[in-house]
Amino acid sequence: MIRVLVWNEFMHEKDEDNKASSIYPDGIHNYIAGFLGKEEDIEVSTATLDDENCGITKERLENTDVIIWWGHCGHHKVPDEVAVLVQEAVLNGMGAIFLHSAHKSKPFMRLMGTSCSLTWRESDDLERVWVNVPSHPIAQGIGRYFELPGEETYGEPFGIPTPDELIFTGWFEGGEVFRSGCTWTRDNGRVFYFQPGHETYPTYKNPDVQKIILNAVRWCNPVIRIPDAMDCPCLPRVHSFNK
Ligand code: ZN
Numbered sequence: 001m002i003r004v005l006v007w008n009e010f011m012h013e014k015d016e017d018n019k020a021s022s023i024y025p026d027g028i029h030n031y032i033a034g035f036l037g038k039e040e041d042i043e044v045s046t047a048t049l050d051d052e053n054c055g056i057t058k059e060r061l062e063n064t065d066v067i068i069w070w071g072h073c074g075h076h077k078v079p080d081e082v083a084v085l086v087q088e089a090v091l092n093g094m095g096a097i098f099l100h101s102a103h104k105s106k107p108f109m110r111l112m113g114t115s116c117s118l119t120w121r122e123s124d125d126l127e128r129v130w131v132n133v134p135s136h137p138i139a140q141g142i143g144r145y146f147e148l149p150g151e152e153t154y155g156e157p158f159g160i161p162t163p164d165e166l167i168f169t170g171w172f173e174g175g176e177v178f179r180s181g182c183t184w185t186r187d188n189g190r191v192f193y194f195q196p197g198h199e200t201y202p203t204y205k206n207p208d209v210q211k212i213i214l215n216a217v218r219w220c221n222p223v224i225r226i227p228d229a230m231d232c233p234c235l236p237r238v239h240s241f242n243k
Contacts, residue, residue, distance in 0.1 A: 001043045002221045005064040006033045007055070009074035010048035012199045020199035028070050028197075028204060035210050036217065049074050056082045058089075066095035066220045068213070070197065071105045083107045087238055090189035092227060095220025097213065100197030103158075108193070110238070111186050115159035118178070120152060125172040127151040127196065129180055129208075133167050138181065138192065138215045146208035152198035154178045160193070168212075170195055181212070188224055192216045 008029035012020040024031050029046040037044045047055025061067070067086060071078070083106035090096050090111060098108045103116045127148045131139045155176035161184065168181030180195035194212060196203045203209055228237050 002041055002217060003063060003065045004033075004036055004042055004044045004068065004217055005060070005066075006030075006036070006044060006046045006068045007070070008032075008046070008048050009071040009077070010050060011074050012072065018199070023200070023202050024204075028199065031204050032068060032070075032213065035204075036214060039214065042214075042217065049077055054078055054082045056085055058085055061085055061089035061094060062225075064089070064094060065222055066097065066217050068097045068099065068217075069102045069105055069107060070099045072101040072199065075105050078106050080106065083110050084238060084240065087111055087186075088228075090191065091187035091238070093188035093222040093225040095190045095192075095217070095222060097192045097194065097216050097220060099194055099213075100152075100203075103160075103193065103195075108191075111184070111191055112160055114161055117159040118157070119155040119176070121155075121174065121176075122152050122198075123174060124150045125153045125174045125176075127153075127173075128171045129196065130169045130171060131167070132169055133165055136165060136167050137219045138167050138183070138212060140215055141211045142208055146206075148196055148201070148203060148206060148209075150201050151196055151203060152201070154180075154195050163193075168194075183219075188226060189222070190220045192220055 006029045010027045012018045013024045013027045033044045086107035087110045130145045153172045163182035165183045170178040170180035182193045184191045
């Protein structure tokens with residue numbers, strides 16, 4: 001079984017004035033957990049900002065194969081220590097999938113080490129997501145491209161390290177293009193960033209989007225989990241914080 005933890009800040013969906021509350025009344029995390037949980041090889045759980053320590057502990061991550069992260073306006077509410085736990089688990093081999101506005105989440109920024117900034121517009125643009133690497137496991141079952149009738153427009157420059165592989169390119173009818181599906185390896189862990197998923201559109205109900213997230217879970221499933229060979233109190237594992 002692949003043990004998946006879907007993490008979501010769960011803020012927009014609880015705001016009755018936000019469209020997200022009617023599209024995902026139980027939250028984006030539960031929606032994603034719902035379609036992934038139908039797979040025989042996947043065991044799924046969820047966590048949000050409302051849980052103690054964001055529902056993240058070292059032990060829980062040791063028992064997680066792949067974490068999926070959705071966040072937007074609550075990035076700053078995630079304690080730095082939680083971001084470090086996620087980063088360290090990925091270095092040990094845990095897979096991580098960052099969706100949409102999670103490009104500015106603390107765990108993603110720590111794993112990338114760059115600004116992770118981008119340009120954006122909210123203008124109801126159609127997005128056409130092109131498959132650049134049809135042989136990649138994450139692109140299986142997707143045609144040459146698929147379309148989302150409405151998405152938030154994300155544009156370059158995207159402040160990420162050059163991806164190991166650029167699986168998808170998003171084109172928006174306003175003219176922007178964006179590196180919409182990127183992979184990296186960080187020590188032993190596989191990382192996938194996937195751009196679609198603004199909370200006011202039913203993007204996660206799209207069958208191609210669901211297929212890509214499912215493919216990404218299987219691709220990110222750890223090959224190996226190993227502790228840091230230089231784990232020693234006098235040698236910080238990753239950059240930590242001055243308290
Ligand atoms: Zn958004």
